[in-house]
Amino acid sequence: MAATSSTTPFSSSSSSSSYSKTFPTRILRSTLLLSPTLARAHPVPITCSLSKPPAPASAAAEAAEPFLSRFAAGEPRKGADILVEALERQGVTTVFAYPGGASMEIHQALTRSASIRNVLPRHEQGGVFAAEGYARSSGRPGVCIATSGPGATNLVSGLADAMMDSVPVVAITGQVPRRMIGTDAFQETPIVEVTRSITKHNYLVLDVDDIPRVVREAFFVATSGRPGPVLIDVPKDVQQHVAVPNWAQPINLPGYHHRLPKLPSPALLEHIVRLITQAQKPVLYVGGGCLNSSPELRRFVELTGIPVATTLMGLGAFPLSHQLSLQMLGMHGTVYANYAVDNSDLLLAFGVRFDDRVTGKLETFASRAKIVHIDIDSAEIGKNKQAHVSVCADLKLALQGINTILEDKGLNDKIDLGAWREELNLQKRKFPLSYKTFKDAISPQYAIEVLDELTNGDAIVSTGVGQHQMWAAQFYKYKRPRQWLTSGGLGAMGFGLPAAIGAAVANPGAVVVDIDGDGSFIMNVQELATIRVENLPVKILLLNNQHLGMVVQWEDRFYKSNRAHTYLGDPARETEIFPNMLKFADACGIPAARVTKKEELRAAIQRMLDTPGPYLLDVIVPHQEHVLPMIPSNGSFKDVITEGDGRIKR
Incomplete structure (x- = not known):
């Protein structure tokens, strides 16, 4: 028997067999197949130049420096040892693995590895979020391992999150023995079926001989x-099962290989450059797809002077402190970023998917502009918003090509956007990011500004999901890619703390701060134990308002301030902070402090940063604060809210 591949756009082996039920082929998110329906819907042809991709970096490394196995050539070993060595051959040095009955063999094999460190999470969800934090902050694939049944299903939120935010994660799960599959055995879950639509690809390995190939393919597809x-x-x-591995098995993904994009035709790039030179009010709309193209993006902006609006996932691709940065656009983006898009005559959408939190009402989004959409995923072309010029390409290569044309022809001297930039600077002066100040109480936005100042904007920041997430996006000035880690598409509370663990492991010596809210933080609070045991220098800036702040904001705006289970404290003791987060930290031996007064905040944050190892700072903030600006869901720029709290006047 061979490894079973669960998605149909490409096959892993001619001898593959399937134990899965039949499900419709998933097209919209797949990077492997362009939907014929979507293709026909475009009045302008989609260019998607294709070529055989370069060999994976790990394969190149193997060719340059032969791998030294701890086993003799031809020596039989367990499948679990083959799996662990396959990870070693991919350059894996860290996994986030929680053991159980069906994965014990893998953990035993990990103890025999001299090069792989296991960071033991206290929950499988913490493990997969940590793997994401590792991958997001480093660009290298994160690896998590769980047992069968509930262990595997605890990975689901993290896999869905990685799918939506395009994060390379390889998840390995134990499964019941082959003869017991389909019998409702103890801790059996058909995790391949469960994760079919929230993974880029998945495998059920039915033959030990397939392990080397499957692992190589998994890392290749993920990255x-x-x-x-x-x-x-x-x-x-x-x-x-005991076997002698064949490490020379080739990757067998013919359908996938031939659908990986490369640089589009020079003629198409010339056409895009013409549009740029003709535009009077161009704007860059930059997303997470630009994180690997930051140098090329910066050079493009230098050559053209086009202002840059960034999505939540694209923060750091272009420095937020740059004079041409409009910061974040969308629901809680700056007024001037959304103004720029609304008034633009050319929208350069690079590495984006026209997410609803960015566009609001689709018909009114960039309605005056010609739209150029460049993205590596053909399924995103035309999925939400029809572009005038659509290019399926590696953005890094596309920008290199565009920059070369601009430089060779000296066209940058012919692009004069002075009037447009001054128009946007006027909007910046009229509608700066601002917030309410209090006499003694601490504004959450102010806390983030102080953190930005004291870290010189250099920290790696993770967040949970909610108001604190949006304030962290607005008020921390990110300088570089992979500095900002957040659950964007899925919006998974509980992400921040374990993601910070992964970032700290991947970036030794870096300042890593989890800016969290009390609601999100407590969802994976058990990972404080992991931080302490691993002695990771994770700093936790906890903005504690005793409420589900973002839900409260929506209650105020759209539900007449009716409170529906959004208070997280103890109703019998409303004057007390509950739960006492300091005791969670103390139980794990982590230094912690609480600050309630604005005048004490700066010194408290500095103490947190100066303390070696992990630290939790519980910052008590008002729950009445709203994240502004705000464009209501499915609204347009004309609906933007810039002040007030929406509460009923009594």
Whole structure:
């Protein structure tokens, strides 16, 4: 028997067999197939130049420096040892793995590895979020391992999050023995079926001989094209089976190889450059797809002087303190970023997917502009918004080509956007990011500004989901890619703390701060134990308002301030802070402090940063604050809210 591949756009092996039920092929998110329906819907042809991609970096490394196995050539070993060595051959040095009955063999094999460190999470969700934090902050694939059944299903939120935010994660799960699959055995879950639509690809390994190929394919798929999660499900008896591995097995993904994009035609790039030189009010709309193209993007902006509006996922691709930065656009973006898009005559949408939190009402989004959309994923072309020029390409290569044309022809001297930039600077002066100040109480926005100042904008920042997430996006001035880690598309509370763990492991010596809210923080508070045991220098800036702040904001704006289970404290003791987050930290041996007065905040944050190792700072903030600006869901720029709290006047 061979490894079962669960998605239909490409096959892993001619001898593959399937134990899965039949489900419709998923097209919209796949990087492998352009929907014929979408293709026909475009009045302008989509250019998607294709070529055989370069060999994976790990393969190149193997060719340059032969891998030294701890086993003798031809020596039989368990499938679990083959799996662990396959990870070693991919350059993996860290995994986030929680053991159980169906994955014990893998953990035993990990103890025999001299090069792989296991960071033991206290919950599988913490493990997969940590793997995401590792991948997001480093650009290298993150690896998590869980047992079968509930262990595997606890990975689901993280896999869905990685899928939506294009994060390369390889998840390995134990499974019941092959003969027991389909019998409702103890801790059996068909995790391949469960994760079919929230992974880029997944495998059920039914033959120990397939392990070397499957692992190579998994890492290749996870990191090539549009990155994403891949799951490998390995039955326990396959882990126990003894075999001699064949490391020379080639990757067998013909359908996938031939759909990976490369540089589009020079003629198309020339056409885009013509549009740029003709535009009077161009704007860059930059997303997470630009994180690997930051130098090329910066050079493009230098050559053209085009202002840059960034999505939540694209923060850091272009420095927010740059004079041409409009900061974030969208629902809680700056007024001037949204103004620029609304008034533009050319929208350069690079590495974006026209998410609803950015566009609001689609018909009114950039309605005056010609739209150029460049993205590596053909499924995103025309999915939400029809562009005038659509290009399926590696953005890094596309920008290199555009920059070369601009430089060779000296066209940058012919682009004069002075009047447009002054118009936008006027909007910046009229509508700066601002917030309410209090006499003694601490504004959450102010806390983030102080953190930005004291870290010189250099920290790696993770967040949970809610108001604190939006304030962290607005008031911390990110300088570089992979500095900002957040759950964007899925919006998964509980992400911040474990993501910070992954970032700290991947970036030794870096300042890593989890800016969190009390609602999100407590969802994975158990990972404080991981931080302490691993002695990771994660700093936690907890903005504690005793409420689900973002839900409260929506209650105020749209539900007449009717409170529906959004208070997280103890109703019997409303004057007390509940729960006492300091005691969670104390239980894990982590230094912690609480600050309630504005005058004490700066010294408290400095103390947090100066304390070696982990630290929790519980910052008590008012719950009445709203994240502004705000464009209501499915609204347009004309609906932007810039002041007030929406509460009923009594």
